[in-house]
Amino acid sequence: MTDETTSDTTRPSTAEAVEQITRDGYTILERVVPDDLVAELVERVDVAMARQGTAYGTNTFLGHHTRRLFNLLARDPAFARVPVFEPVLDVASGVLDEGLLVSSMTAIEMNPGQAPQPFHADDGSIPLPRPHVPITCVAIWALTDFTEENGATRLVPGSHRADRIPRKGEQPDELVEATMPAGSVLVYNGSVWHGGGENRSDARRMGLVSNYCAGWVRHEENQLLALSPEQVAAFPPRLRRMVGYGIYRGLIGHVDQVDPATWLDPDTASDLVWDRIR
Numbered sequence: 001m002t003d004e005t006t007s008d009t010t011r012p013s014t015a016e017a018v019e020q021i022t023r024d025g026y027t028i029l030e031r032v033v034p035d036d037l038v039a040e041l042v043e044r045v046d047v048a049m050a051r052q053g054t055a056y057g058t059n060t061f062l063g064h065h066t067r068r069l070f071n072l073l074a075r076d077p078a079f080a081r082v083p084v085f086e087p088v089l090d091v092a093s094g095v096l097d098e099g100l101l102v103s104s105m106t107a108i109e110m111n112p113g114q115a116p117q118p119f120h121a122d123d124g125s126i127p128l129p130r131p132h133v134p135i136t137c138v139a140i141w142a143l144t145d146f147t148e149e150n151g152a153t154r155l156v157p158g159s160h161r162a163d164r165i166p167r168k169g170e171q172p173d174e175l176v177e178a179t180m181p182a183g184s185v186l187v188y189n190g191s192v193w194h195g196g197g198e199n200r201s202d203a204r205r206m207g208l209v210s211n212y213c214a215g216w217v218r219h220e221e222n223q224l225l226a227l228s229p230e231q232v233a234a235f236p237p238r239l240r241r242m243v244g245y246g247i248y249r250g251l252i253g254h255v256d257q258v259d260p261a262t263w264l265d266p267d268t269a270s271d272l273v274w275d276r277i278r
């Protein structure tokens with residue numbers, strides 16, 4: 001236990017949590033985040049969303065009553081405490097290994113009237129035969145209570161062992177709802193089938209998604225740090241993408257839902273996954 005952590009003897013140990021994720025695909029660390037950190041994160045999300053003018057999503061996946069703020073680490077220094085919060089990082093390190101990386105960090109504010117999100121696997125863009133070793137491990141931090149009424153995340157236990165990802169619109173029979181009080185964290189293998197629930201309440205459901213990936217899902221020599229943006233701008237378009245200024249399968253490598261290739265050339269044709277869904 002760290003200074004930052006609340007104590008709760010009913011919470012699984014790190015080893016038990018990793019075992020649950022290996023078996024069921026997910027675990028919940030109840031009330032693990034101190035109240036003052038939860039309150040600070042809510043405030044920082046509100047400030048950052050107001051500053052950015054964050055709008056509702058434009059498709060069923062992002063949610064027509066849901067606001068998402070991507071690229072959180074760049075928004076406010078307070079968010080740097082999230083990916084290194086030990087009780088969660090220890091579990092994610094047990095699922096991947098100590099060399100894991102921050103894959104993405106997003107705030108999700110799901111408002112009343114939000115319909116259920118389609119089922120999906122967060123590693124669905126990875127074209128390996130399934131099941132495979134864990135490549136991503138995702139932590140959803142509950143900044144408000146997650147309840148049946150306000151759209152707690154729905155998961156399909158054991159689906160990280162499936163040999164496929166959900167079909168478009170598929171409604172699995174065997175579901176659990178990750179109901180949890182504010183300050184809890186849902187941690188799951190990125191292969192697990194899941195989606196946000198329906199918000200039938202009259203209040204928002206707020207969470208942070210802290211997505212980790214295996215340390216080997218990257219360049220051997222870090223091209224994004226090795227090259228200045230000016231050097232990359234002088235490359236032909238294909239090479240720009242090959243050093244990281246581009247996206248894979250419409251998703252992997254985006255910044256704030258933008259294809260970084262367009263930073264170097266605004267006329268670059270882009271094929272973002274969100275533009276394909278309606």
Ligand SMILES: O=C(O)CCC(=O)C(=O)O
Nearest residue numbers: 108152153194195196197
């Ligand atoms: O909001 C949730 O409960 C899940 C969100 C999610 O899975 C996603 O946006 O990929």
